[in-house]
Amino acid sequence: MTKPLRLELDRSAKAPLAEQIHKGIRAAIESGVLAPGARLPSWQDLAAQLGVARGTVRSAYEKLASAQLIVAARATGTHVADRPRLPVRRDKAPAPGSFMEMYQELTAGPAIFQMGVPSQETFPATLLARMRSRAVRVEMSAPTIYPDPRGEPDLRDEIAAYLALARGIECTPSQIIITSGFSGGLGLTLRVLGIEQKQKVWIEDPGFPFTRHGLGLAGLSIVPIPVDDDGIDVDFGLQHAPDAALVVVTPGQQAPLGSTLSLARRARLLDWAAQSKAWVIEDDYLSELQLKGRATPALASLDRAGRVIHIGSFSKTITPALRLGFVVVPAALASRFAETAACLAPAPGPAVQLATADFMRDGHYLRHLRRTKRTYAAQGDALLKYLRPRTANVAIAGLAAVLRLPDRASDLAIAREAAPLGLAPTPLSLWYASKASARPGLLLGIATSPLRRIEVSCDRLLKIINRPS
Incomplete structure (x- = not known):
C-alpha cells in the first residue's frame, strides 16, 4: 500500500521545488513518519498530486536514491530503504559523588x-543585547578571514586600559590573550608553562574546587596550603613544599573566606617565585568588585621578575554566559602564549568580544x-x-x-x-x-x-x- 505523503510547497521561496520535495521526504524518513519498507507514490503520481512537473519530482527521488534513503524497482515500485535501527542515546546521570x-x-x-x-536584576540585558546584535552584523559583514587567535585588538586595548586604571597592571595589548573564561585561561596557561606531571602545585585550602580538580587532571601533585586572615600561608608552603613549580592564589579576595593577601606575604611569595623559578597564577575572579573600600592592586602589579600570570574574566562582573576571560602574561612569554592560542586554544568568536569592547569603551562597564x-x-x-x-x-x-x-x-x-x-x-x-x-x-x-x-x-x-x- 502506498504511504500517503503530505508535502507543503512554498512557490514563493528561493529554494527550488525539487529541493523542497527532497527535504520534506527526507525529514519524514528520518523522523520515522515513513518507516523502512513504506511504499512511496510513483514520481508521476506525486507530480500530479503536487501540481509540479514530473521532472521536478524525479530529480528529488534521484537525490533520495543517491543518499540510499529510497529504493526504486520496476516490479514493486519505490520504497523507503531498510536502515539499521540506532540505539536511543540518553544522557546518563552523573555517578553519585563524582x-x-x-x-x-x-x-x-x-x-x-x-x-x-x-x-x-543589575544585568544590563537590553543594552548588551543591542550591542551584541550590532557586533554580529559587523562580524558577518567583515572579510571572511580567520580572526586573531589572541583575541580582537579592540577588546585587548580596552582591557589593558582598564587594568592600568583599576588593577595597577601596566601591560601592552600584546600581553593579553582572550580566553573562554577563567577555565580557558587556566588550561592555556598550563599548556604554555609545560609543567611536568607530578610536580607540586600550591593551592589554597579552602580553595575553588573546580581549579583544584583541573590541576589534578593536568597530572600535578596538589599541596594544600592553609589560609588565614592574611591569605595563603606562604611560610607553610615554603616549609612543606619549597620545590613546588606552581602556586595558584586568589590574593584580592580569597575564595571562599574573603581575606586579602597581606603585603608582606605578597613580597615573600614573589621573592620565592623569582629565586626558585616557580610560576604564580593569580586568579582575579572578582576584579575590583570589592564591597568595602577600594580593591587592592593586583599581585601582578608588583611582579618584577615576570613570574605572575594574571587571569581575569567577566563572569562575575557581567555574566558567565559570555564565557569570556583573559590572561595577562609576562612580556617574555607573550609569543609562546600567542602560538599556543593559535594552535590549541583560539579566542572565542569576534561578536561577543566586539560587543564587550564597545561596552567598556563607552563607559558602560x-x-x-x-x-x-x-x-x-x-x-x-x-x-x-x-x-x-x-x-x-x-x-x-x-x-x-x-x-x-x-x-x-x-x-x-x-x-x-x-x-x-x-x-x-x-x-x-x-x-x-x-x-x-x-x-x-x-x-x-x-x-x-x-x-x-x-x-x-x-x-x-x-x-x-x-x-x-
Missing part, C-alpha cells in the same frame, strides 16, 4: 544564595560596576542584619556570607534539602582539599540574594539547619 555531580549541583539554578553568578557594588553592598548588609540576631557564626567574605555550622553538621545534606525550596547555598566543606581540616558551613551568595527575598529565604534555610537530626 565531580560532574558536584559541578551540576553547584552550577544549577538560578536560585537564591547561588554562588558564582551575578545578579539578574565602569558604570555597571558602580551600580552593582552599591546593590551588592546593600544586599550583604541586609543579609548580615537579618542573620546575626539568629546565628552568631556568620560573616561577609567577598561576595558571600559564610555561615559556619557545628562540627557534626552535614552542609551537603542541608544544601540538598534546601534545593527544592529554590535555595542554593554552597557547602563549604567541598572547598577543602584536606578532609582533616574541612569545616562544615554554607556559602550564601550575596549577588543572588535580592532584598525582597532575604527574610523568607533565610527563615526557610534556618529551619532546615535547626531541625533536629
